Amino acid sequence: MIGYFLFYIFLFLWLFNVDAQKDCVYVLLSLFIVYVFISTINMENFEISFDDLSNIAILSFKNGYRLHIDSVKLFNLDSYPSATMLSILAMEEFGKYFSLSSYVFYSSVNGTRNKGEEEKYLKMLYLHPFKQKACFGRDGFEPSSLLYNYVTSRKFEDLKQKSLYVGLVRNNGKIDYNSPISNPFTIKKEDAYNQISLLNKLLINVVELNVKGIISYDEDEINKFLSEELLKSLNHIQEKIDLTQI
DSSP: OHHHHHHHHHHHHHHHOGGGHHHHHHHHHHHHHHHHHHHHHHHHTSSSOHHHHHHHHHHHHHHHHHHHHHHHHHHHTTOHHHHHHHHHHHHHHHHHHHHHHHHHHHHHHHTOOOHHHHHHHHHHTTOHHHHHHHTTSSTTOOOOHHHHHHHHTTHHHHHHHHHHOOBOOEETTEEOTTSOOBOGGGOOHHHHHHHHHHHHHHHHHHHHHHHTTSOOOSOHHHHHHSOHHHHHHHHHHHHHHHHTTO
């Protein structure tokens, strides 16, 4: 915006005051220095750069994959509650990536970055249900009504809590003394399979669309990570865990 303003000032002075053409160069140079100075001040107002936010997004995706693989290993060791819990944590990390990546892209393109709004947004990345929903709110994926209702009603969060802690359930922040005791030992093989399989199939879809060139992500590092070898590995995981259900 400021760049266009400077250009039109320079053009006006150039066209309507021929004798001042040399002075225009100095005027333009001075205005440009002011513009750079103002831009620098604006950049310093933000606590974190877009590059750092992108790096957080990339690391979140890779960490999500690490957690996913660990959940599969625990599933194969018959540790179903822990496998379920890690799978949901992996889902949250993938959701953080999809959300952050989109935020950086649209804020950069639209030039709509606002410090106050950004801080509010970054705080939302600490909310587990938000990240769970973000895992399914990405390009190239349209969740079924059943899945949408499941994720928006905190079912993933409830399942994660149940697979991790023993205790009484809370509703709207209040202890429900009439609720059954939350017990990780009630998490069965089928529960773990359904959770891990859901996430693995989602990842297969992500990698397939990228490998085929249908969808590309803004970070080159992620596009390289989503390779044909990764697709083979995910398909192998799916085949192996599917066999456990036969």
